[in-house]
Amino acid sequence: MISCAIMSSAEPFLLVDQVRYAYPGASRPALDGAGFAAAAGTIHGVLGPNGAGKTTLVSMLCGLILPDSGAIRIRGRGLTASGRQTRRMIGLVPQEIAVYEDLSPRENLELFGRLYGMAGARLRRRVDECLERAGLAMRSADRVHTFSGGMKRRVNLACGLVHRPELLILDEPTVGIDAQSREMILGWLAELPASGTTLIYTTHYMEEAQRLCDRITVLDRGRVICDGAPDELLAAGGHSSLGELFFSLTGRGLKD
Numbered sequence: 269m270i271s272c273a274i275m276s277s278a279e280p281f282l283l284v285d286q287v288r289y290a291y292p293g294a295s296r297p298a299l300d301g302a303g304f305a306a307a308a309g310t311i312h313g314v315l316g317p318n319g320a321g322k323t324t325l326v327s328m329l330c331g332l333i334l335p336d337s338g339a340i341r342i343r344g345r346g347l348t349a350s351g352r353q354t355r356r357m358i359g360l361v362p363q364e365i366a367v368y369e370d371l372s373p374r375e376n377l378e379l380f381g382r383l384y385g386m387a388g389a390r391l392r393r394r395v396d397e398c399l400e401r402a403g404l405a406m407r408s409a410d411r412v413h414t415f416s417g418g419m420k421r422r423v424n425l426a427c428g429l430v431h432r433p434e435l436l437i438l439d440e441p442t443v444g445i446d447a448q449s450r451e452m453i454l455g456w457l458a459e460l461p462a463s464g465t466t467l468i469y470t471t472h473y474m475e476e477a478q479r480l481c482d483r484i485t486v487l488d489r490g491r492v493i494c495d496g497a498p499d500e501l502l503a504a505g506g507h508s509s510l511g512e513l514f515f516s517l518t519g520r521g522l523k524d
Contacts (some may be wrong), residue, residue, distance in 0.1 A: 358436075363441075461482075
């Protein structure tokens with residue numbers, strides 16, 4: 269495994285510690301001793317071909333499934349042991365659009381905000397901020413089902429951010445959208461670490477990972493095969509781009 273060990277000795281904001289998980293009846297584990305660390309206020313990319321274990325990892329980080337072995341810790345506390353308090357620190361932007369399309373963007377944001385305990389003037393201000401940043405203020409009362417794919421993606425992102433999560437998990441947030449919406453989303457994400465948000469970013473778009481990520485972890489068949497800062501990994505391997513590095517590690521053959 270290629271590795272650039274630049275983390276300090278202090279425990280990082282997020283630690284994925286040798287997690288293993290096997291689905292019943294599967295011929296091999298979806299995650300097989302995978303581990304990495306993410307520092308606070310950084311963007312950490314998780315890359316891998318189909319079947320690498322990325323979706324299983326996202327489910328674990330959200331507390332939807334428990335590892336068969338290993339552990340996940342946020343600020344030194346086990347994710348499963350700390351319960352609701354830690355989960356309120358987490359925002360999720362899933363690959364599938366996960367908003368109510370019969371509601372407006374404002375109604376969706378208000379609903380998700382309330383689910384995280386927000387109310388009153390604080391909630392209204394935050395909803396207005398998210399609508400403005402997502403470029404949706406002028407369409408805030410329209411039903412989401414009337415929107416383009418890019419607009420729906422922007423609502424999806426805003427719902428994951430409305431409660432100001434400390435940890436934002438993004439599962440391919442720009443898949444299948446127009447160039448303008450992609451640029452807006454990437455610009456918004458790049459701003460978040462300055463406010464202290466830590467991002468876990470899964471994508472198949474290597475240029476996005478190279479542009480955004482402070483550190484990347486590459487998974488293949490449930491194992492970590494590469495981990496480090498993109499510039500250092502490229503220099504160590506003599507590669508000109510993250511895409512070139514990715515293919516050198518995982519191959520160009522089909523994975524599914």
